[in-house]
Amino acid sequence: MKTKIISTAVIAAFSMALAVNAAEGEKKKGGGFASLDKNNDGKISKEEYMASPNAQKDTGKAEARFKSLDKDNNGSLDKNEIKELLKMHLKELGEKKQPTQ
Numbered sequence: 401m402k403t404k405i406i407s408t409a410v411i412a413a414f415s416m417a418l419a420v421n422a423a424e425g426e427k428k429k430g431g432g433f434a435s436l437d438k439n440n441d442g443k444i445s446k447e448e449y450m451a452s453p454n455a456q457k458d459t460g461k462a463e464a465r466f467k468s469l470d471k472d473n474n475g476s477l478d479k480n481e482i483k484e485l486l487k488m489h490l491k492e493l494g495e496k497k498q499p500t501q
């Protein structure tokens with residue numbers, strides 16, 4: 401069991417940030433996952449996803465993860481799919497911070 405309350409709050413905050421970013425047409429670059437959307441079409445293509453520094457660390461893992469995130473298998477991550485991505489990343493961050501769990 402992890403610190404569920406905290407991660408839920410963090411996810412909520414990130415989701416809001418993402419929504420704001422998307423709504424503003426991603427004004428500020430370099431932060432959050434909206435910055436992955438290079439061509440600003442509101443989706444993250446596999447190329448965009450793989451170009452992220454995080455994905456570059458382990459491309460095999462990133463590729464597998466992209467596949468699992470792309471629920472409808474259309475080759476890009478839409479907003480709902482990105483939400484899952486956020487959750488996954490946050491979970492990983494939490495695991496790194498709390499190696500005991």
Ligand SMILES: [Ca+2]
Pocket residue numbers: 436437438439440441442443444445448
């Ligand atoms: Ca895109």
Ligand SMILES: [Ca+2]
Pocket residue numbers: 469470471472473474475476477478481
């Ligand atoms: Ca998709």
